[in-house]
Amino acid sequence: MSDASDGRHPVVDKVPSNGETLALHTWDDGRPGLADLFYVHGLQSHAGWFFETGPALLRRGVRLTTADRRGCGASTGPRGHAPDAATVLDDYATALERVLGAADGPVTVLGQSFGGSLVAALVATGRIPPESRIVLCAPALGQQRARLDEAARARVRADRGPASSAVQLEDEQYTTLPGYLRFMANDALMTRSVTDSFRAAMVETEDSYVQAGPGPWEGREVWVAYPERDAIINLDAAAGTLAALAPQARARRFPAVSHYLEFTDVREQYWDWLAAVVRSGEQR
Numbered sequence: 687m688s689d690a691s692d693g694r695h696p697v698v699d700k701v702p703s704n705g706e707t708l709a710l711h712t713w714d715d716g717r718p719g720l721a722d723l724f725y726v727h728g729l730q731s732h733a734g735w736f737f738e739t740g741p742a743l744l745r746r747g748v749r750l751t752t753a754d755r756r757g758c759g760a761s762t763g764p765r766g767h768a769p770d771a772a773t774v775l776d777d778y779a780t781a782l783e784r785v786l787g788a789a790d791g792p793v794t795v796l797g798q799s800f801g802g803s804l805v806a807a808l809v810a811t812g813r814i815p816p817e818s819r820i821v822l823c824a825p826a827l828g829q830q831r832a833r834l835d836e837a838a839r840a841r842v843r844a845d846r847g848p849a850s851s852a853v854q855l856e857d858e859q860y861t862t863l864p865g866y867l868r869f870m871a872n873d874a875l876m877t878r879s880v881t882d883s884f885r886a887a888m889v890e891t892e893d894s895y896v897q898a899g900p901g902p903w904e905g906r907e908v909w910v911a912y913p914e915r916d917a918i919i920n921l922d923a924a925a926g927t928l929a930a931l932a933p934q935a936r937a938r939r940f941p942a943v944s945h946y947l948e949f950t951d952v953r954e955q956y957w958d959w960l961a962a963v964v965r966s967g968e969q970r
Contacts, residue, residue, distance in 0.1 A: 696711040696712055696713045696714075696733070696736075696740055697711070697712045697713075697714060698710065698711050698712075698760065699712070699784070701753065701780060701781050701784055703756070703776065703777045703780040703781070704756075704773050704776055704777060704780075706756045706757075706761060706762045706763040706777070707761065707762045708753045708754060708755075708756065708761045708762075708777055708780070708781055709733065709753065709754040709759060709760035709761045710751060710752075710753045710781055710784060710785075711733040711736070711740075711751065711752050711753075711754070711760075712749065712750070712751040713736070713740030713741060713743070713744045713749060713750045713751075714744070714749045715744055719747070720744075720747055720748065720749040721747060721748050721749065721791070721794070721961075721964045721965045722748075722749050722751065722785065722789040722790075722791070722792075722793040722794065722964075723743065723748050723749065723750050723751070723793070723794045723795075723796060723821075723960075723964050724751050724752070724781075724782055724785050724793050724794070724795050724796070725750055725751070725752040725796045725798070725801070726752070726753075726778060726795070726796065726797040726798070726801035726802075726804050726805050726808075727752055727754075727755065727758075727798060727799075727801050728798050728799030728800045728801050728826075728946075729799060729800040729826075729853065729855075729877060729880075730853060730855065730876050730877045730878070731798075731799075731876070731877075731946075732754050732755075732758050732759030732760070732875050732876070732877075733752045733753075733754050733759050733760070734759065734873065734875055735873075735946075735948070735949075736750065736752060736948075738948065738953070739948050739953075739957065742953075742954075742957045743957060743960065743961055743964075746957060746958070746961035746965075747961060747965055748960075748961050748964050748965065751785050753777070753778065753781035755768075755774065755777070756768060756773075756774065756777055757884075758875070758877055759875050760875075764848065764881070765877070765879075766850060766877050766878075766879050766880040766881055766884060767848065767850075767880070767881040767883060767884055768881075768883060768884045768887040769883055769887075770883065770886070770887050770890060771807065771887040771888075771890035771891045771893075771894065772890075773887075774804065774887055774891070775804065775807055775808060775811060775813060775891075775894075778804060778808060778813070779808065779813040782795065782808075782813070782814065786815070792815075792817045792818055792819070793815075793818055794818060794819040794820075794821060794963070794964045795808070795814050795818050795819070795820055795821070796820075796821040796822070796823065796960075797820075797821075797822050797823070797825060798822075798823040798824060798825070798946075799823070799824055799825065799826050799918070799919065799945065799946075800826045800888065801825075802822040802823065802824070802825025802826055802827055802924075803825065803826045803827060803829070803888070803891050803892055803895075804891060805820060805822065805825075806822075806825070806827060806891075806895040806931065807891045807892075807894040807895050809895065809902050809903060809906070810894050810895035810897075810898035810902050811894060811898070811902075812902065816905065816906065819906075819907045819908075819909070819963065819964070820906055820907065820908045820909070820932075821908075821909045821910070821911070821960065821963055821964070822908070822909070822910040822911070822928070822935075823910070823911045823947060823956075824911070824912060824913060824916055824918075824919050824921075824924075824945055824946070824947065825910065825919070825924050825928070826918075826919055826924065827892075827895075827923070827924040827927040827928055827931075828892065828896070828920075828923040828924060828926065828927030829892070829919065829920060829923060829924070830842075830888060830889050830892045831892065831896070831923070832920045832923035833920075834889075839889050842885055842886055842888075842889045843886050843889050843890065844886075845882050845885075845886065846882055846883045846886050847881065847882045847883060848881050848882070848883070849881060849882050850879045850880065850881050850882075851879060851880070851882075851885075852878060852879045853877065853878055853879060853880060855918060857870045857871065859917040859918050859944070859945055860918070860944060860945050860946040860949060861944045861945075861946055861949035861950060862943070862944055862950075863949060863950065863951070866946075866949040895931065896927070899930075899931070900930065900931050900932065900933075903931050903932040903934075906932065906934075908928075908932045908934060908935040908936070909935065909936050909937075909938070909963050910928060910935050910936070910937045910938070911937075911938050911939075911940060911947065911956060911959065911960070912924075912925070912937065912938070912939045912940070913939070913940055913942040913943060913944060913945065913947060913950070914939055914940070914941055914942060914943060915942075915943040916944075916945050917944075917945065918945040919945060925937070938959055940952045940955060940956055
């Protein structure tokens with residue numbers, strides 16, 4: 687692990703949305719000509735996980751902004767809860783609108799893991815401008831359908847409420863490196879449990895882009911990064927779902943065997959590739 691902050695800390699803005707306040711974090715040093723990236727984080731992570739990614743991308747000419755999901759990180763709301771998918775998508779549309787309003791040019795939108803499913807739903811529901819490039823990293827596309835049949839998904843959609851259950855994932859599925867495992871073990875803001883309504887929202891999110899089909903993706907620039915192996919994401923299901931939605935997507939596989947590329951030995955390669963995509967659309 688490198689220096690956690692490089693002497694810089696993100697600017698944190700507060701964005702009201704649907705009765706909650708979203709924490710919007712931006713890594714910016716004031717230089718002109720920075721390219722903009724809006725990053726939608728995954729199920730258990732939050733902006734604090736970008737303590738290296740934010741400065742690393744800034745060194746590469748990219749200004750990173752991310753919003754903590756409601757009930758997550760520094761945003762308000764019951765922990766691990768979402769009333770429904772529409773509310774979460776509205777939250778991200780509100781945060782993205784703030785970023786678009788401050789940017790000098792197009793904003794690339796990235797979704798990692800469950801954030802990839804959210805970004806796909808944002809595309810499907812017309813909440814991302816057509817000129818925005820889309821980047822997905824180990825995206826949780828098609829995962830509900832890979833794990834649950836239609837009857838089981840219907841039960842999840844119907845079983846709403848504040849009852850909470852543990853996220854059945856191990857830290858070692860994200861990374862094998864001791865420094866990052868220590869960070870995660872001591873991360874008081876990491877989402878360790880979610881409510882029944884949140885689980886229903888995950889199914890609804892997937893429904894929205896599967897049902898919309900490829901139409902909203904036509905003409906878009908789409909890139910996707912995968913690890914070689916992933917203990918969290920069914921990579922075949924993710925790749926198959928993306929191929930059905932955006933056959934034009936350009937894929938890059940990194941030689942990693944853990945889910946969270948930023949917490950692996952290929953992170954510098956990933957940051958180089960990502961910055962090149964955001965700045966010019968050229969794949970390395």
